[in-house]
Amino acid sequence: MGSWRLVSYEVRDGAGVLVGYPLGEDAMGYLVYTVDGFMSVQIMRLGRPRYQAGGLGDGTDAESAAAARGYVAYAGPYHVERDSVVVHEPEVSLFPNWVHAPAAREVVLVEPRLELTNPETLPYGGRELTAVLRWERFERRGSAT
Numbered sequence: 673m674g675s676w677r678l679v680s681y682e683v684r685d686g687a688g689v690l691v692g693y694p695l696g697e698d699a700m701g702y703l704v705y706t707v708d709g710f711m712s713v714q715i716m717r718l719g720r721p722r723y724q725a726g727g728l729g730d731g732t733d734a735e736s737a738a739a740a741r742g743y744v745a746y747a748g749p750y751h752v753e754r755d756s757v758v759v760h761e762p763e764v765s766l767f768p769n770w771v772h773a774p775a776a777r778e779v780v781l782v783e784p785r786l787e788l789t790n791p792e793t794l795p796y797g798g799r800e801l802t803a804v805l806r807w808e809r810f811e812r813r814g815s816a817t
Contacts, residue, residue, distance in 0.1 A: 676703040676786055676807035678715055683801040686793060691801055695742060703786075703807055711750040711760055715805075717742035746770050756780070758788070784809035 678701035683691045693699065701715030720742045723731040731739065746765035752758050753776070760775045777788040786807040793800035 673705045673707055675810040677810040678702065679785070679806040679808050681715060681803070681805050683796055683803050685799070685801060688802075691799070694796070694803075695744070701744075702810065703805075705750065709749050709751065710747070712747035713745065713760075715744040740766060757791070 678699060680693070680697075681695055681699050681701070682693050685691050695715060695717040696719075698718050699715055700718055701713065703711070703713045705711050720739055721735070723735050723739075725731065743766055746760070746762040746767070748763035749761045750758055751761075756779050758777050758779050760777065762770045762773065762775070765771050776791055778791050780787040780789075786809070788805045788807070790803050793802055795801075796803075
């Protein structure tokens with residue numbers, strides 16, 4: 673439980689060899705798990721171009737597509753299976769295919785670090801890859817613990 677800041681998001685092939693960083697080596701993001709069983713994750717590529725028009729819904733189709741390609745977001749309930757697997761159950765997602773599609777993640781927790789890995793490869797850019805996301809516990813400076 674708690675809040676986590678992204679350290680790295682990378683994809684690896686079936687042999688565990690680093691293939692790349694889907695949102696860049698400097699991607700930024702947050703992951704939140706609440707006590708009542710809710711989770712939310714937001715990850716973005718830094719330096720995404722701003723829309724020329726100022727309004728939220730005013731981007732061109734090309735601007736909107738580029739913004740979406742540089743962002744991962746979903747949220748919903750979660751539950752823990754065994755000590756080393758968490759299952760996310762997205763009810764909302766930027767990527768429509770993940771809505772109501774439970775996603776298991778293998779967990780390695782060594783405070784203050786958390787690593788999440790998909791146990792089975794996933795399609796990405798025409799290949800079957802494993803995502804490895806490393807997080808660090810996040811506490812706002814000056815917040816009470």
